[in-house]
């Protein structure tokens with residue numbers, strides 16, 4: 001698809017835009033990232049950093065396979081990237097607290113085992129042996145040894161630093177304000193600091209992708225879903241694995257701080273933190289790990305996930321002007337899917353074809369009036 005002379009411009013310097021620039025760089029292709037504020041300043045720095053393809057999936061299929069392929073890239077990436085991304089191959093315990101949830105957990109375990117994935121049922125004593133700080137009320141847990149975590153902002157910065165070293169330009173403090181086309185092809189990206197000639201433009205503007213899409217008269221159905229998180233003071237090691245309950249997820253980060261997330265709120269572009277959410281998250285955390293009751297929580301923040309109606313990203317060609325591509329709508333999984341998205345988009349651009357087909361992720365699935373299935 002790409003000719004060596006093509007000028008590639010990426011709108012949005014979140015983890016997705018930076019990952020695409022990095023993987024293009026690995027293929028010897030230079031690009032320019034346009035970010036209106038700072039690299040990773042929105043959803044990508046608000047995230048918890050969970051890499052949870054198994055615990056977060058409700059059924060097998062195309063999207064689950066993509067998540068697994070993405071997850072498999074991080075061990076090597078953590079060695080390859082220059083910055084420490086705090087990757088921890090921790091595993092995850094999905095705690096089961098009641099009989100109804102146990103039935104759901106059994107079903108999840110059944111199809112995942114059928115798919116050849118690693119997952120174990122642990123009874124209460126086995127669960128507590130693995131993580132003694134959990135509440136003794138636990139009935140058992142599903143153990144996913146391959147669901148891990150990392151630092152999402154460090155990963156975003158690492159992609160950006162790596163991309164720059166490989167020849168990318170990252171222009172921060174610059175807003176995309178328009179896109180020009182000539183004879184049905186993109187020709188330039190207009191910013192508040194001037195115009196940049198472009199043969200390929202990638203819309204990686206997270207939950208603002210609709211605004212960038214509108215610049216070429218295209219409806220991109222991505223909307224913000226607020227997530228709030230609370231963070232504890234640094235603590236001595238309390239638990240090792242990521243803990244997920246019906247109410248919250250909990251991760252102890254390498255510096256000892258405990259992260260508790262998260263809400264899922266359709267409140268537009270409002271990034272406020274609310275006392276109700278702080279209370280809910282704190283209560284959920286203390287219920288799972290009683291010792292957190294006497295701990296100080298020192299920070300709370302909110303971020304906006306880029307949500308699509310089927311909760312699956314929009315990636316690939318756009319059916320709009322030629323040269324206009326999309327990589328957005330990663331919703332709850334943008335950190336997990338960052339590397340695989342960067343890799344596949346770079347393949348699409350340089351080879352005309354991605355090694356995992358992107359047809360199922362095209363924007364056109366929403367335009368045909370097709371019934372949209374949730375993941």
Ligand SMILES: Cc1cc2nc3c(=O)[nH]c(=O)nc-3n(C[C@H](O)[C@H](O)[C@H](O)COP(=O)(O)OP(=O)(O)OC[C@H]3O[C@@H](n4cnc5c(N)ncnc54)[C@H](O)[C@@H]3O)c2cc1C
Nearest residue numbers: 012014015016036044048050176206227303333334335336
């Ligand atoms: C509370 C919370 C917890 C999460 N936890 C996890 C998790 O544990 N694991 C996981 O995999 N995912 C998680 N996510 C989801 C993940 O953070 C997102 O899917 C991911 O960050 C999306 O990346 P992005 O680059 O598409 O969007 P963003 O990071 O939002 O980046 C988009 C960028 O585009 C820029 N931009 C927008 N408009 C313009 C314009 N006109 N001109 C220039 N720049 C523009 C913005 O400034 C922004 O920096 C979480 C999200 C939240 C909010």
